[in-house]
Amino acid sequence: MNRVLQAARLHLVNPLVSLGIPWLVVAISFAINIAVWHLTPAGEDDGGFSGGVLALYITVLVVYVQSVTHLLPFAMGLSVSRRTFYLGTALFAVGQALYYGIAIAVLVAIENATDGWGAGLSYWAPGPFEVDTFLLQVLASGAPMLAFIFVGVGMGVVHQRYGQAGTWGLIIGTTVLFGGVSILVTWLDAWASVATWFSEQSTATLTIGLPAALALVVALASFPGIRRVVP
Amino acid sequence: MATGTTTAAVTVHDVTMRYREHTALDAVTTSFEKDAITGLLGRNGAGKTTLMQLVSGHRVPTSGSIRVFGSSPYEHDAVLRDICFIKEGQRYPDHFRISDALTAAAVLFPNWDADLAASLMRDFDLPAKRNIKKLSRGMTSAVGIVIGLASRAPLTVFDEPYLGLDAVARQLFYDRLLADYAESPRTVVLSTHLIEEIAPLLERVLLIDRGRVLLDADTESLRDSAVTVTGPTDKVQAFARRHELLHAESLGGHMRAVVRMGEAQGHRAAGAAGLSVEPTSLQQLIVAMSLQTSTERASRPLAPAASLEEVS
Numbered sequence: 075m076n077r078v079l080q081a082a083r084l085h086l087v088n089p090l091v092s093l094g095i096p097w098l099v100v101a102i103s104f105a106i107n108i109a110v111w112h113l114t115p116a117g118e119d120d121g122g123f124s125g126g127v128l129a130l131y132i133t134v135l136v137v138y139v140q141s142v143t144h145l146l147p148f149a150m151g152l153s154v155s156r157r158t159f160y161l162g163t164a165l166f167a168v169g170q171a172l173y174y175g176i177a178i179a180v181l182v183a184i185e186n187a188t189d190g191w192g193a194g195l196s197y198w199a200p201g202p203f204e205v206d207t208f209l210l211q212v213l214a215s216g217a218p219m220l221a222f223i224f225v226g227v228g229m230g231v232v233h234q235r236y237g238q239a240g241t242w243g244l245i246i247g248t249t250v251l252f253g254g255v256s257i258l259v260t261w262l263d264a265w266a267s268v269a270t271w272f273s274e275q276s277t278a279t280l281t282i283g284l285p286a287a288l289a290l291v292v293a294l295a296s297f298p299g300i301r302r303v304v305p
Numbered sequence: 306m307a308t309g310t311t312t313a314a315v316t317v318h319d320v321t322m323r324y325r326e327h328t329a330l331d332a333v334t335t336s337f338e339k340d341a342i343t344g345l346l347g348r349n350g351a352g353k354t355t356l357m358q359l360v361s362g363h364r365v366p367t368s369g370s371i372r373v374f375g376s377s378p379y380e381h382d383a384v385l386r387d388i389c390f391i392k393e394g395q396r397y398p399d400h401f402r403i404s405d406a407l408t409a410a411a412v413l414f415p416n417w418d419a420d421l422a423a424s425l426m427r428d429f430d431l432p433a434k435r436n437i438k439k440l441s442r443g444m445t446s447a448v449g450i451v452i453g454l455a456s457r458a459p460l461t462v463f464d465e466p467y468l469g470l471d472a473v474a475r476q477l478f479y480d481r482l483l484a485d486y487a488e489s490p491r492t493v494v495l496s497t498h499l500i501e502e503i504a505p506l507l508e509r510v511l512l513i514d515r516g517r518v519l520l521d522a523d524t525e526s527l528r529d530s531a532v533t534v535t536g537p538t539d540k541v542q543a544f545a546r547r548h549e550l551l552h553a554e555s556l557g558g559h560m561r562a563v564v565r566m567g568e569a570q571g572h573r574a575a576g577a578a579g580l581s582v583e584p585t586s587l588q589q590l591i592v593a594m595s596l597q598t599s600t601e602r603a604s605r606p607l608a609p610a611a612s613l614e615e616v617s
Contacts, residue, residue, distance in 0.1 A: 077382045080412050087412075088398075088405040144398040148406075150363065151395045152413045153385040153458075301380070304363055305396070 081154050081162025082169075084145060092137045100130035107197055117194025124197050127178070131219060134174070135226035138167070142230025147305035156300045164293060167223045175216020182211050203281050214281035221285035221292070228296040235299045314339040314460055314492035315360055320369030322355050322516075329355040331516040332369070337460075337494055337509075342486065344507040344524075345496040346591055352516040353496040354393070357462050360494070361390035373460060386415055389458035391449040393465045397437040403448055404433040407455075414456040421485065422455035428477055442469030450478050454485055462494045475499070479506055500588040512591055514598050524587065531590050532571035535561050536580035544578050552593030563593040 085092065103126040111117050111124075141163065149159045181198040190196055196204065198215070205214045232240045259265055272280070313336035322330040329352045337343050337360075345353050358364040359371050362378035362385055371377060378384045397406055403426075411417045426433060429447040437448060446468050453461050467475045483506060486493065497503050510527060512520035520527075531551060534541055541560040545553060549565040566574070568584055575582045585593070 077386070083412055084409055087409050088401060091400050140399075144396070147396040148398055148401075148409070149413075151390065151392065152410055152452075153361070153388050153390065154413060155362070155380045155382050155385055157380055158382055302365075304358070 077154070077158050078161045078165060081149060081158050082166040084149055084154075084159075084162065085141060085166045092141065096130050096133040096137060099133045100127065103127075103129040104197060107195060108191055108193065111191070111193035111195040117190060123200050124195060125200055127198055127200065130174070130178075131222045134170075134219060135222045135229075138163075138223050138226030139230040139233070142227055142300075143233055146230075146234060146300075146303065150303075150305040156303055160297060160300050163227060164224075167220065167227065171216045171220035171223060172212070174219045175212040175214075178215035179208050179211035182215070183208065202277055205277060205281065210278070210282075214277070217282040217285040217289070220289040224289040224292040224296075228292045228299075231296040231299040231303070234303045312339050313337065314374060315494075316370075316372045317356070317360070318370045318372075320356075320359065320366045320371060322352070322359065322364065323367045329516055330359075330366075330513075333513070333516070333518055335511055335518055335521050337492055337511075339492055340490040341508040342482075342493040342495065342506055343509040343511055344500070344503060345494055345511050345513070346498075346500060347496075347513040347519075348595055350515075351513045353513060354464055356513065357390060357392070357464050357494065357496060360460075361385075361388055361462060363390070386413070387459045388462065389414060389453055389456035389460070390462045391453040391464065391466055393468060395449055399438060401437050402434050403431055403437055403440075406437060406448060406452065407433075410452045410456060414458060416457035416459075418455050418457050421457070422451055425451040425454060425481060428481065429474060443471060443474065444469075446470050447474060454481060457485075457489055457491065460492045460494070464496050465498070466495070467497070467499065475502065479503065482506065500591055501586065504587040507587075510587070510591075512594065514595055519594055519598060520591075527587060527590060528584075529567050531563055531565050531585040531593070532568055532575070533561055533563050533583050533585045533589065534571065534575045534580045535559065535583070536575075536578075540578060540580060544575060544580060548574070551590070551597050563589060 107124050107126045145163075146156070146159055150156065154162075178198050182204065185191060185196065185198055199205075199211065203214055203218070205211050229241065229244065232244045236243065259268060275284075315337040317333055317335050320330055320333045321328065333352075333356065345356065347353050355364065359366055360373060360378065362373075362380065365379050371379075373384050374387060376384050378388060407422055407426075411419060411422075429444075429451065431444060431447055431451065437445065440448070446466060447470065450463075450466050453463055453466065467478060470478065479502070482493070495503065495506075504524070507524050509523050510520060511518065522530075534544060536544075536559065538555050538558055538560040541553070541562050545562045545564060551563040551565055553560055553562040555561075563585055564571070564575075568582075571582045
């Protein structure tokens, strides 16, 4: 266990980039949204929905791709086993998802207290991701973050294990998979049932349960990949 | 060839490593003696790096077994923490400064010696706050050397650690390695092409060629294992026929031949034949042996490979 903590600690050596860049990116996106909402009547209809916060999630995803492609070869150079690096990274990921969940929940609370930053902007928890209590908000904002993080880790593992070809293969494979599924659903004339299924799920299932399940599936799927990585 | 496990830090038994297109190691059996400095020698592509990757758990052999301090190193943290593998071209995270790499190493190596690291940083004139990606090739190598020495890992493996280093810095590395090794003995494995430079450091030599062990011996016995005889071609040829010839080159009517025999014996035998005799340096011996096998391969492509091993 001690070694896993040491591996997790690696993520905190010179963390300025990995901790700072996501906030820098989302701050720029947020500023743009605030400006647009103040200059236009965007906040007056549809509850002022904005997907801008996605910038934070995607930047964190990219940070984790790099944490595997950059930090893993270095960690292995310092005699950390792949498994230990993976567990340390997973531990750090859970901690970070929690930290982002809390930070976003605080921002949501401010957002609600200031009537959407004075412009009816619903930025930090758009649409169904806004929930009733602070604790639930931590989970509803944090669980998707965990999913994004593990997708990033998984992409990093694929890149590290199979190189550039693997990354392209992953992109093409994912496109084919989702394309195939949507063709299948169209062919079965089942889009209505899909929509019904989603509308029948509770907000908690959609924002917490499904992302957490996705994170777990990707985490389990990428673990065998990391075992044969050669730095 | 095999040494008893009691004195071996690393044992490699019948290890074969096959990549898709070629065989990097072919039934290699050897060991690295505990608390000794072993030189891992061989031509480019001989399989040196692959052997070091296997010993450090970075790769898994296609067949055979690797034991480091009694256990397989692959994914075994308890063993890995006692290994420090400084490889050529180690990658560092993009924004890491030298001080960040040292911080990480201090966390992960249980025997880390911060004082030693600081004094090595001064010796090699390394700027702690400089981004590693911005360092010259030689300075990057020096960072690896600092980590390798200050880790004080019971098994320290250096893969061509001197790339890009100037002669002064290389000498500094040899001096500091020897000084620290004397203070806290440990098992050191060094791969290198600069045989002449490093020869005085080495206690053992492992020479591999095309994935096979060509020579596995202590340097003391090697020092007196071959002589170079020079003289008229016909006389040298006649002399070489009676002994074990490793390598010969002729120029005009003269010939130089590296022959396997002790120096005293060489002086007696060759002196009687009217030839001049000089000791063969480690580098000359290694070159002679590597060339011998490549000419044997060229002239007898179907020769059973096992015959090469019997040389050692």
